[in-house]
Amino acid sequence: EPEVTQTPSHQVTQMGQEVILRCVPISNHLYFYWYRQILGQKVEFLVSFYNNEISEKSEIFDDQFSVERPDGSNFTLKIRSTKLEDSAMYFCASRQGLNYGYTFGSGTRLTVV
Amino acid sequence: KNEVEQSPQNLTAQEGEFITINCSYSVGISALHWLQQHPGGGIVSLFMLSSGKKKHGRLIATINIQEKHSSLHITASHPRDSAVYICAVRSAIQGAQKLVFGQGTRLTINP
Numbered sequence: 001e002p003e004v005t006q007t008p009s010h011q012v013t014q015m016g017q018e019v020i021l022r023c024v025p026i027s028n029h030l031y032f033y034w035y036r037q038i039l040g041q042k043v044e045f046l047v048s049f050y051n052n053e054i055s056e057k058s059e060i061f062d063d064q065f066s067v068e069r070p071d072g073s074n075f076t077l078k079i080r081s082t083k084l085e086d087s088a089m090y091f092c093a094s095r096q097g098l099n100y101g102y103t104f105g106s107g108t109r110l111t112v113v
Numbered sequence: 114k115n116e117v118e119q120s121p122q123n124l125t126a127q128e129g130e131f132i133t134i135n136c137s138y139s140v141g142i143s144a145l146h147w148l149q150q151h152p153g154g155g156i157v158s159l160f161m162l163s164s165g166k167k168k169h170g171r172l173i174a175t176i177n178i179q180e181k182h183s184s185l186h187i188t189a190s191h192p193r194d195s196a197v198y199i200c201a202v203r204s205a206i207q208g209a210q211k212l213v214f215g216q217g218t219r220l221t222i223n224p
Contacts, residue, residue, distance in 0.1 A: 031210070043156075043199065045211035056210040089154050102146065102212070104156040 002026040006092050006105035013112055016081050021108045023075045023092030029103070031095050032075045034067065036060075036088040037107075043091070049075065082112045115140045117215040119200050125221045132187040134218045136200030139181065143205045146212060147174050147185050150197040159185070159198075190222045 005024040013019050025032050034046040047057045047067055054067065066078045075094075079086055092105040116139045126132055136145070147159040160167050160174040162183065167174050171190075176183040187194055197219050201212040 033210070035212075037154075042216050043201070043212075043214040045213070048210035050210075056208070058211065091156060093156075099144075101158045101161040103158065104148075106153070106155040109154070 002103070004092055004094055004103050004105035006090075006108050008108060009106065010109045011111070013082055013110070015084060015112055019079050019082055019110065021077045021079075021090050021092075021110070023077070023094075023105055024073055025075055025092065025094030026096075026103055027073070029094035029096050031055075031098070032067075032069065033093040033102070034077045035091045035093065037091065038085075038088045046077070046090075079110075082110075084112050086110060087112045115202065115204055115213045117200055117202055117213050119198075119215040119218050121218060122216065123219045123221075125223065126190055128191055128222055128224050130190050130222075132190050132194070132220065132222075134185045134198050134200075134220070136183045136185070136215055137181060138183075138200075138202045138213075140202075141205040142178075142181075142202045143209070144203045145176055145183050146201045146203075147183075148199040148201060150199055150217065152196075156199070187220075192222045192224050195221050 007022045032049040037043045045058050047061045048055045064080045068076050089107045089109050091107045093102045095102050118137050120135045145162045149157045162176045171188045173186040197217040199217045200215040
C-alpha cells in the first residue's frame, strides 16, 4: 500500500534555530497538508497546498512558517526561528482529490529546547 | 466557529463488546472522517462519509447530516482495537480545505 513518508521521525532543536520537516506524499496525490498535534491536545490544521501554491492556512501558520514542493516529490515545512511552543508532532498528509480520503505520514516529533 | 465534540473521552470495555463512539459537529460539512491514532502517534484513515453508512470489517460508521452527528461502531471488539479514535470534519464552505478535529476517544479493550 502506498505510504506518505516523513523524515526525520524525531528532531531536537534549540530555540531560535531553523528546522525543515520533510515529507514525500503519494505520487499521484494532488493535495498536500501539514497538521500538528501538541502533546495532549487536538490535531490542528496548519496549511494546505495545491497546484504549487498555498490554498488555505490557519492562524498558526504565520511568517515563521513556509512550505515548498521543490522537486515534484518532496513537500517540506520550514519553521524559521523555532519557539518552545512549536514543540509538537507534525503530520504530513496527502490525497488524490477532494472526494478522496487522506493518507497521513507517521509524523515528525519536534522538540524545541 | 466549527466545533467537533466526541463522546465519551475515554472508554474501557471487555473483549467482544460492541463499542459506540459519538461525534457531533456544529456547521454544515462536505465530509466527515473517522481516524485511528495508535500509541506511537501515527494516524490511519478509517472512513470518509458524506451520508448514510459505511462498513469495513468489524467497523461501521454512520452519519446523520440533519442532526450533525456521526457514530463509529466496533463489533466483537478486540484488544488490538485499543487506540484513540478521532472524528474530523471538512466544512461545506466553498474552497475549505482543512479538517477540524475532535479531541479523540481513547478506547481500551481488555482481554
